Amino acid sequence: MIEGKIGLAPMADYTDYAYREICRKNGAEFTFTEMISVEALIRDKKESFSMLPKENEKDIGIQLFGSNIESFIKAAKLVENKGNWIDINAGCPVKKVIKKGAGSALLKDLDKLGNIIKALKENVEIPVGVKIRLGFDEDIAEKIIEVVQKNNANYVIVHARTQKQLYSGEANWKRFRDLKKICDIPLGASGDIYSYEDAQILMSEYNVDFVIVARGSMGNPWIFSNRKPEFEEFKLTILEHIKMMIDDYGEEKAIRRFKKIFIAYTKGLKNAREIRKQIPYINTYNDLEKIVYALEK
Numbered sequence: 001m002i003e004g005k006i007g008l009a010p011m012a013d014y015t016d017y018a019y020r021e022i023c024r025k026n027g028a029e030f031t032f033t034e035m036i037s038v039e040a041l042i043r044d045k046k047e048s049f050s051m052l053p054k055e056n057e058k059d060i061g062i063q064l065f066g067s068n069i070e071s072f073i074k075a076a077k078l079v080e081n082k083g084n085w086i087d088i089n090a091g092c093p094v095k096k097v098i099k100k101g102a103g104s105a106l107l108k109d110l111d112k113l114g115n116i117i118k119a120l121k122e123n124v125e126i127p128v129g130v131k132i133r134l135g136f137d138e139d140i141a142e143k144i145i146e147v148v149q150k151n152n153a154n155y156v157i158v159h160a161r162t163q164k165q166l167y168s169g170e171a172n173w174k175r176f177r178d179l180k181k182i183c184d185i186p187l188g189a190s191g192d193i194y195s196y197e198d199a200q201i202l203m204s205e206y207n208v209d210f211v212i213v214a215r216g217s218m219g220n221p222w223i224f225s226n227r228k229p230e231f232e233e234f235k236l237t238i239l240e241h242i243k244m245m246i247d248d249y250g251e252e253k254a255i256r257r258f259k260k261i262f263i264a265y266t267k268g269l270k271n272a273r274e275i276r277k278q279i280p281y282i283n284t285y286n287d288l289e290k291i292v293y294a295l296e297k
């Protein structure tokens with residue numbers, strides 16, 4: 001399925017259709033939706049349905065988060081014909097999510113995590129994978145993976161940090177070597193992959209089967225193909241990205257959502273500081289276009 005490949009990780013508020021298309025066009029071999037709430041899906045919330053893959057998208061996982069098994073089953077059945085596999089979020093460290101027993105809180109209740117996987121495997125036709133962290137307070141990754149594979153998940157992706165670490169310190173890549181020894185299903189790596197070379201090293205030296213890139217793709221969709229674009233192509237990509245967002249959200253919401261992504265695109269540019277000062281005053285596509293043409297290498 002995704003073995004040997006480099007994909008785009010799920011990122012809430014980032015990996016919408018436009019983001020995924022820009023990354024795919026530049027080499028991402030598979031993608032994920034943003035995490036989508038199972039409760040919102042079964043309440044028929046329009047916004048959650050708009051987060052699902054579009055018809056033209058291939059090799060895409062739908063990431064679901066929640067805590068209630070019945071809700072997971074209902075939501076997964078509702079969406080399974082829209083994507084290629086379901087990914088269970090058992091890694092999100094955000095307080096609002098774990099307070100409800102979802103995301104990385106599932107790592108504190110491995111029986112429940114196992115039951116969710118089992119229920120989805122029994123109730124949907126497409127593959128079901130899980131994205132975890134090394135543990136909640138402490139690293140218990142072997143124990144988690146045992147539960148994940150006992151319940152027949154099709155893959156496991158490990159963000160090599162605990163919940164407690166949030167995004168601090170370094171991802172513990174060394175743990176992938178240990179985990180691969182006990183992992184009979186495809187093992188995916190996440191955490192601190194900031195270059196194409198990092199991704200290759202993880203597969204060749206740390207023995208993981210596939211890799212997903214999150215923050216390293218912000219402002220650098222070329223990470224997936226190990227290429228540095230010409231400056232003209234760089235600017236056109238920024239404009240293409242925002243245009244696709246405007247098609248989906250309308251101008252006002254698209255510009256609001258795009259600002260943080262634009263900041264990422266300006267990283268390392270000669271006049272990044274001056275440009276960033278102007279970002280609060282961008283209200284329309286035309287405002288943004290003027291600024292993009294003023295970017296200096």
Ligand SMILES: Cc1cc2nc3c(=O)[nH]c(=O)nc-3n(C[C@H](O)[C@H](O)[C@H](O)COP(=O)(O)O)c2cc1C
Binds near residue numbers: 011
């Ligand atoms: C802004 C942001 C949003 C994220 N949203 C999600 C999410 O919706 N689901 C998920 O499983 N992980 C999410 N993550 C975690 C990433 O998928 C990834 O595991 C983590 O950032 C480590 O990889 P990196 O070092 O390549 O960023 C998010 C991370 C960031 C920075």
